[in-house]
Amino acid sequence: MVFFENMGLLALTPGMVFMWVIGFVLIYLAITRQYEPLLLLPIGFGIIITNLPLSFLMEPGEGLIWRFYHYGIEWEIIPPLIFLGLGALTDFSALLSQPRLIFLGAAAQVGVYVTFFIAYAMGFSLEEAATIGIIGGADGPTTIYLAARLAPQLLGACAVAAYSYMALVPIIMPPIMKLLTTDTERKIRMKKGRKVTAREKVFFPLIAAMVIILLVPASAPLIAMFMMGNLFRESKVVERLNDTAQNSLMNIVTIFLGVSIGATMNAEVFLRKEVIFIFFLGLFAFMISTASGILLAKFMNLFTSNKINPLVGAAGVSAVPMAARVVQKVGAAADKRNYLLMFAMGPNIAGVIGTVIAAGIFISILK
Amino acid sequence: MATEVLVPLAGNIWVVLVNVGDEVEEDDELLVIEALKMENPVYAPCDGTVSEIRVKKGDVVEDDDVLMLIEES
Secondary structure, X not given: OHHHHOOHHHHOOHHXXXXXXXXXXXXXXXXXXXXXXXXXXXXXXXXXXXXXXXXXXXXXXXXXXXXXXXXXXXXXXXXXXXXXXHHHHOOOHHHHHXXXXXXXXXXXXXXXXXXXXXXXXXXXXXXXXXXXXXXXXXXXXXXXXXXXXXXXXXXXXHHHHHHHHHHOHHHHHHHHHHHHOOHHHHOOOOOOOOOOOHHHHHHHHHHHHHHHHHHOHHXXXXXXXXXXXXXXXXXXXXXXXXXXXXXXXXXXXXXXXXXXXXXXXXXXXXXXXXXXXXXXXXXXXXXXXXXXXXXXXXXXHOOOOOOOOHHXXXXXXXXXXXXXXXXXXXXXXXXXXXXXXXXXXXXXXXXXXXXXXXHHHHHHHHO | OEEEEEOOOOEEEEEEOOOOOOEEOOXXXXXXXXXXXXXXXXXXXXXXXXXXXXXXXXXXXXXXXXXXXXXXX
């Protein structure tokens, strides 16, 4: 009898079965469509196993995956380690050769703040509203980091929303880009910026880390790791560390990140109507961010003869490098000899840093 | 007169689609440069004959390097 009482099957609820379906859908999309498979595959699996009753995988203090979650995410270790790898992967040349493109990355944070106010007006708490808004920055680790700090109950939903929309960048962004630009604007060929020296690239992470952390200390964990990773890359003397940061270490922490996020999504927490709002608001944030980058580029063009192709403004939503690739594709559709890819990388990278700063500002105000 | 085909964006040569001596027309695809895991075709700037190719598959190219020469017809 004891065996039967401890059998999970009898404790199953319809909600759990519904969550299995969500888990299977994510795994299916990861495998057949290759939608962010590195994240959505382990997340999908995490969702399924956390909704198997009586497994206690997420039982505080004892569950295996709870330990991954607690020490990795609640302790804020994994997102900064991912940023270390991202820093090592990032080439700041595009930004340094045309520093004015930084503004486009900043403009794309408009969606974050607009959504923050709307979510708050809809009845979410300030902390929850901030976490939902940050989805518009289209940056997974930052969203997870902020959610863990401010609204852990929304972490799973916000992370899945952020990663899903990143996977959908090629579908969500082009209609907005075409709507807000004319054919002539899409054909603008940009002048190449100046060449960036190796010395500048070494100094940049040092100076950027100091300036940003002095201004927004709450962004320190992510910015410090990001810039250290970039220093590994640009110093050229620690190739082993550079390689580990961007490959093995990143892969290792991604495993723990994905399964832990998935495991936060048990049926009671996830199947609430708020989650549907989160997905809508996240999408809204993402669209506003795309639009505001484009509009700022058009505005800047009023004051300069060295025209910016407004499409590159759309790359201000982070989603590196998918957003930049979409800019290249939409630009090439208007003029096949227009190569916007590298120009789009400028706002793209600025967008990552902008989102981290936005998250830092939320943390310093709300915590 | 030979026209230079320049690198429009830095990356790796993914594939070279023409050979020396080939006749090409303006806007034909000459080669593909891979950058950020994206394949970017490079098109012929004019009609003519390919007279020299300076890169091969796998080469790393920088902005404004010369990829090939086309003898205008």
